[in-house]
Amino acid sequence: MSEANPPSNDGQRFDRLPETAADREVPGRPTREEVLAWWDERFGVDRSILEPYTFLEKGAGKVWIYRGEATDPCRIEALGMTFLRTRQEHWKPTTRAVSRFGRHASRNVIELEPAEAARFVAGEDQPIDRWDGDWGYLIAAHELAGGREPIGVGLYLHGELRSRVPKGSRTDVGQLDRAE
């Protein structure tokens, strides 16, 4: 192997994200600065919310969020939770990231009515024509027990909200709504 080759991403271990582009050694790896800026720009999540956390890559483009100590690099099963899918044109937050941090969002949050929320969490796509904001990945939320609560990630295109709730997390809460 030539010494001129840059290091590449090792999908079997956790590597801390570089602080800025100037610190980047692995091509294509997102930087901490880009991650903080993206959440701020896309969802209005203030940088101070995410400041205490460490961001790592394990698996190509898969960014994890962790609040603890570990060696760098680190070969273990998991550090914190999966947070963001990068190394693609449109970055996509994970359902769990939205569930954990979406309450701090002030932009690109679509509030769903009870029946819409039930369809969304069951994994169904549905037409919603009242949305006049950005297309792309949105945080779907609803009203529950005195506050707005994020449900997951939706992809909004051409008047349709496509549920991106992963198969293993889809839930039929519909009966409860029908019983109202």
Place this chain on the structure above:
Amino acid sequence: MNPLERYLPLVDDEDAFLAACDRPLPSVVRTNPIAATPERVRRAFDEEGIDHEPVDWHDGLFRLPSGSPGTNWPYVHGWIHGQEEVSTLPGLALDAQPGDRVLDACAAPGSKTTQIAADMDDRGTLVANDNNLGRLSALRHNAERLGVTNVAVTNQDARNLSLRPFPFDAFDRALVDVPCSCEGTCRKNPDVLDEWTLDHVEAIAGVGKGILTRAVQATRPGGVVVFSTCTFAPEENEAVLQHVLESEPCELEAFDLPLHTEPGITAWDGETFDDAMRRAHRVYPHHNDTGGFFCAKLRVTDDGTAADSGSERIGEVTAE
């Protein structure tokens, strides 16, 4: 033979004990304080028309008389987690604090892990280890659903746990909730009584000794190790503690639990145990209408055996 009969000499009311073991347990959920308060969970249950009853000794627990906790909004949002009442006791005994370094040696499927993470306010380092990769995937699912970010998941044999992935030499606290013969869960899973053998009890007690020994070695002097099981078998409880009291620098510490318990025992089957064993807690099903449980708290006393410190640190990931 019903293995529960061997414990009748230990209980105050044999008939009540056997009758309680024969009754099914209600569904119980624990509030996940990372995501919601008990008050908000209660309000959501009311809005959703979900029957719920309080548990008088823990305001974050709810009994759900008519239902599976898996199909409602509070569950979807990670506000609640299905967890038997007695299973919250070791977390209470451990009393983990924000910023601590904590080991959960046999962590899957993560009910106690996620409870500890919440006690830490999701800050500090919580190493969740299990030797079973399949059960670790359940743990990861639960930890993500409940929004836990301070957990580091490892897949090791806890008897030889290495701290190499971490830039520190010892934990502040450790939970050792070992594999056991699980008689205490017979109200949820009566099969455990049919599958019971003394050979298994003796074999698994040996594993427990190995795991508890390593956890004490990996905890700093002054640190706390909580040992728990869901069995009544003294071979798996007091005898395991006796082994580490004799071989490792640690002592049993008195502590309170918020429900009716009985002290650990000092004699069984011709064997005698340290008087300090009375500082451990035995939980019998008929006293609080719960599962059966055992819980003890050890304090590490001096710098006996060094923790594994041979790691090569390429760098550190520190949050604060």
